[in-house]
Amino acid sequence: MKTTAESKKAQNIAEYIIYLYQQEDLIRSFQGNLAEIRQYVVSHFPVDEKEKEEIFLWYKSLRDQMEQEEVLERGHLNEARMLVRQLSELHWSLLKRDKTYFETYQKAKPHIIQAVMDADGQDVGSEVQICLNGVYGLLLCRLLGKKVTEEQLKSVEAFGEVLSLLSYYYHVQDSIPKN
Known part of the structure; x- marks a missing residue:
C-alpha cells in the first residue's frame, strides 16, 4: 500500500490524489473500523505477513489522519486539498504560457462548463477539482457496475x-x- 501510494505520488500526482480519494472512501466504507479493514482488506493482499502488517499500519495512519482532520465522514485530507490547490495554481499558470496545455484544456473546457451547470449551484471547486471528480466518478461507476454514457466517457x-x-x-x- 505504502509503496503504491509513494510510487503514484512520484510518478503521477493526479493519480495519487484519486488514489487518496479511493482510500478515504474505502476507510469510510468500514466507518474507520481498523479490525474490519484488517480482516476484509489487508488480509486479502497476496503478500507475506510482514508486508500485511506494513499495509495495515499505513491504513491505520491514514485513518488516524482522517480522524484528526475530521474527514472520517466526508471531505478530503489536507494533503489532497493542498495538492489540488498546487495543481490549480499550475493550471492557471500553464494556461497563460503553454500552448499545448492551453489546447488540451480547450478540449476539456466544454465538459468542465457542463459539470458546473449540472451541479445546479453547488460548489464544484476549481477546474482541476472538476477534472479529478470526473475521473474518480467514472472509476466509482465502473466499480459499482453502473452504466456510463458516451458523453460521460468523452468528458x-x-x-x-x-x-x-x-x-x-x-x-x-x-x-x-x-x-
Whole structure:
C-alpha cells in the first residue's frame, strides 16, 4: 500500500490524489473500523505477513489522519486539498504560457462548463477539482457496475488528458519556461 501510494505520488500526482480519494472512501466504507479493514482488506493482499502488517499500519495512519482532520465522514485530507490547490495554481499558470496545455484544456473546457451547470449551484471547486471528480466518478461507476454514457466517457477522456499533462508539468515544473 505504502509503496503504491509513494510510487503514484512520484510518478503521477493526479493519480495519487484519486488514489487518496479511493482510500478515504474505502476507510469510510468500514466507518474507520481498523479490525474490519484488517480482516476484509489487508488480509486479502497476496503478500507475506510482514508486508500485511506494513499495509495495515499505513491504513491505520491514514485513518488516524482522517480522524484528526475530521474527514472520517466526508471531505478530503489536507494533503489532497493542498495538492489540488498546487495543481490549480499550475493550471492557471500553464494556461497563460503553454500552448499545448492551453489546447488540451480547450478540449476539456466544454465538459468542465457542463459539470458546473449540472451541479445546479453547488460548489464544484476549481477546474482541476472538476477534472479529478470526473475521473474518480467514472472509476466509482465502473466499480459499482453502473452504466456510463458516451458523453460521460468523452468528458472523462478530456479531463484525463488535462490531468495527465498537468501531472507531467507538476513533476518537471523546475524546467517549465517562465515566459
